[in-house]
Amino acid sequence: MKLLIANWKAAITVTEAMEWLHTFLDYVNTNSIEEKLEANDVHIVICPPFPFLSVVKERCLLYKNINVGAQTISSMGQGAFTGEVTAEFVKEYASYTIIGHSERRKYFHLTEEEIDQQVQQATAQGISSILCVRNEADIIYPDVAHIAYEPVEAIGSGHNAPIQDVLAMKQKLKLPENASFIYGGSVDAENIASYLQTGEINGFLVGTASLHADSFIKLVEAVI
Ligand code: PGA
Numbered sequence: 001m002k003l004l005i006a007n008w009k010a011a012i013t014v015t016e017a018m019e020w021l022h023t024f025l026d027y028v029n030t031n032s033i034e035e036k037l038e039a040n041d042v043h044i045v046i047c048p049p050f051p052f053l054s055v056v057k058e059r060c061l062l063y064k065n066i067n068v069g070a071q072t073i074s075s076m077g078q079g080a081f082t083g084e085v086t087a088e089f090v091k092e093y094a095s096y097t098i099i100g101h102s103e104r105r106k107y108f109h110l111t112e113e114e115i116d117q118q119v120q121q122a123t124a125q126g127i128s129s130i131l132c133v134r135n136e137a138d139i140i141y142p143d144v145a146h147i148a149y150e151p152v153e154a155i156g157s158g159h160n161a162p163i164q165d166v167l168a169m170k171q172k173l174k175l176p177e178n179a180s181f182i183y184g185g186s187v188d189a190e191n192i193a194s195y196l197q198t199g200e201i202n203g204f205l206v207g208t209a210s211l212h213a214d215s216f217i218k219l220v221e222a223v224i
Contacts, residue, residue: 003203005045006210014052021059023213036224037065045069045096050085053093069096075117087121097122101132102152112139136172146180148205154185189218
């Protein structure tokens with residue numbers, strides 16, 4: 001199985017998201033992309049901001065291999081926690097969640113303890129975690145199905161990590177058995193094929209190149 005994850009971050013509006021889906025689903029429908037995704041065991045995961053989760057889910061409902069993910073979830077369960085979005089709420093719309101993205105660690109001071117709780121919350125609600133790690137110092141939790149290696153210097157910089165560095169990190173990380181190994185950091189239509197050729201990478205977490213449907217479509221073309 002391969003995952004192609006679109007992480008929209010806080011970078012597009014709901015209007016832009018609807019235009020994105022219009023273009024993308026039109027491409028999917030007119031090129032029999034669902035069949036190709038299924039034949040190649042590729043799953044697309046679209047991660048919008050929380051307020052668009054339901055509308056994105058609604059639009060993607062009929063597509064088995066086009067799934068919805070959250071960009072994070074609360075460390076807390078349901079209760080008196082003003083402003084939190086819990087795994088229980090998220091599971092109505094999303095089957096995946098990103099956890100521990102380096103931007104949350106950096107700007108929102110996300111701690112390892114909170115990450116541990118988030119993984120537990122996701123697991124308890126049947127949401128598949130995509131745990132982001134910056135290097136081998138970040139903790140990997142045993143329940144996690146997908147580990148995304150995202151070197152900080154490669155994120156949003158246009159400087160994707162060299163393939164040999166990514167493969168070397170794969171060896172260093174203590175990946176849970178059967179966990180998929182995902183790479184993220186300036187993945188684009190030019191460099192994705194070289195990662196795929198290694199046969200060692202089970203997916204991609206994409207920010208910048210996922211913000212426009214046209215550039216994301218090029219990535220889909222590369223993985224199917
Ligand atoms: P990028 O972002 O593709 O813009 O480097 C990746 C990420 O932050 O997940």
